[in-house]
Amino acid sequence: MLERTFLQRSNPYIMIKAFKLERFINNHHFQQIMLFCLFGYVLFKESNRYIGDIFQSCVVVGSLLAIYVYRKYFFQDKIFLSLIASIIVSILSWTNSIVSDPSLAKSSPNIGFLGNLFFFIMIAYWLKADLKNIRTFLFLFLIGLLMTLFTHSSDIVLDIYNGFNGERVDFNFINANHSAALAGCAILLTSYYEIKTIKSNCSFKSKLLSVFLYLLITFPFIFIAIVTKARQVWLAIFLILILYIGYEIIKGGSFKKKIAIILSFLITISLVSKIPVIEERINTESAVFSAISTGQIDTLPYTSIGTRLHFWSEAIPWIKKYPILGFGEDTRNLVIKESPNIPEKVKASFSHLHNGHIEILVSYGLLGFSLLMFVCVTLIKSAYSVRDFDQGESYYLILIFITYFIIINMFESFWLFKTGLYMFTIFCAAAYSLYLTSSIKRFYNEK
Template identity: 45%
Template sequence: MFETFMFINILGYALFKISYRPLGDIFQSFIVLGFLLFLFCDFKKAIKDKAVICLFLSILLTCLSWINSIYQIPHLAKDSPNIGILTNLFFFIFIAYWLKGNIKKVRVLWIVYAIGVFLTALTHSNDILADIMNGIAGQRIDFNYVNANHLGALSGIILLVSTYYAFKLKPIKHKILLTLFILVPSLFIVTVTQGRQIWLAILITSISTPILTSIISKKINIKSLIIILSTLIMATYLASNTKIIENRLHNENEIIPIILSGDMNSIPYSSMGIRIHFWSEAMSWIKKYPLLGTGEDTRNLVIKESTHIPKEIKMEFSHLHNGHIELIASYGLLGFSLFLYIYSLIMYSSKFYKENNEVLIISTMFILFFVIINCFESFFFFKTGEYMINIIFGGIYTFYLTHNLSMKDNNE
């Protein structure tokens, strides 16, 4: 009964964390309390888990980066470290524990995640019908949630995963339901939010996932390759003939030659140009403080302390639009290495679901997708990225965590 109660809280978190945060936070609090109960009862087991060790390392790293900022930039350093920035990204451990390695619970969680994203568009939009009609007419729509890239990112992974399940499901009625109520809405949001990095991530992930999973599992599924590549070719053809996508892709084409020339002074402060200027400024900062970075506020300091970026740009932006660069600037190469290890741990964990390649495929999809979108936006340090990581990673890591805990029980 207690496990069922905790699972209900996990679903509540997935449904409301971003759609209606006050209610989502209540469910999250119950999950934390439930996990603390596990820690109290089985501290010796929990403390040996690899992800839990990484959680404690993230706290240590946050403190070391803050201490480094006190010595390196005392006039800009914060009064205390904010350990929540990185530790919030490890909430997936709590979810993984209560899923108990149950694939049915994992699938339900991911479906509820999709519903939660669609509910977010509905609850945040000032006029959902107007947004839908404006999106169809070719306007870029953000549904009043952070900005258009965020809801596009949340929906992008739904589109990838639901496409996989649409092919995988056997009963035709299940395929139809999934397509109508999950795949089509996610495709619509991905299209009207017009996130070019989202489209790029979907394209690369679609091509790479069947190849990488075949290599990792040492099983080449010709049927899957043919289906996915055929779908990709068809989708690319349709996209190239869709005016919304065509116009968005051709936007800013004129500054690409300027960027390639390397003349920073000539790059305009357009959407793409701003990113290039920010990343250039961050490189200089990273060279000064490569190992530990200078804490969580660094992404803002890089912009504010720059002598090259115009004042009006400084007033408008507070982050670097690249999650990987922000991670290195804030927590150094040690922080970046920590999350590289987490990615590899999640990929390794997916192999503990022995039935088929389902979890391996989804983990490959998500990591590829998340790494690519973070090249152009700072999802690491927004609730959007935290929510994505905790839901998807939680559903993958549960198989490794459950296996390890059961092995320890048997040994005892």
């Protein structure tokens, strides 16, 4: 339990109240209740929003008490200060829209669009850097994903059947890209622990059993990633595999090991690319790629990729006009709605730009985009600084997730969607918990 957190005060009554509050939030039973709420949140936030919100509200209330008790630490923590900065950025961007064009501006700022991304701080606090808690939390994320698709699907058996028959399936959850993005997270998570098990010093029999279990767990998510036909998820996983293989080769090892890694990768990619669903999805946009080579964006057909390129092109004038602060919340919709070049039937079907990074730029400018990049870099650096305490587990998890998240946001708007917020919360909380807990202890021990 953290020791005394308040400096001596002249008013003994205030001291007693503060001490009681500190003892309350550090009570073992209270911490177990909060941990139970974390598990409820990760299981139900997407599968049953009403139940998930109840658990989330409990986490928020308990966390506000903790933040108050340890406020001296939090008000010097870079990530917590970034939360405050996100509120300021949201207000500044909205103010800029009011000044620039009141007719298009929102009536009030929405600080939640950026601020909600920092909910992971609260979860990271209650995970308490306990590897058992963190791994249970991540495992429940996998269970929660399967529950989400099962509860949202109108006929899960039919969806699975249609998926095996080559149809694109979204399981009635927002759209196929969102289901795929969650599945991609699951694949990378299970793959990390599978590789970690293979590299461990346990017996060959134990490794074989563990790998079999991981493959069994991973299979449903691979199936989901394939049948949802989300190419940005395939691309992200492919690029992360390339980076991992490059890392393993550079790191060293025998020549035979390097050759085995490269051959295994090439054989896997060759086999996967021959799956009819994937082959068809890759070849779908061949006409668009041919048109791109001419450099004439205006002539591109409104296919999946073509539509995205039209939207991104329309966003450029908005970024140039409001480069620092953007134009406030929901500018992504204004870019489409106010465009004279996009057909009305397309405007009626789309309300965002299908690129999270561009949407941050048009809404919050370089200031907002830089803030989010700062948070990503700080999370990676924080996890790296405590890598000796968990054999680099937090560091590799956040590095994999941030890489994945940045790639998929190039083609979808996960920065500003609840699905993206959920993914960001889960992985950032798991990776940040060790650093946050150790930093709070160190801060008060030094006082």
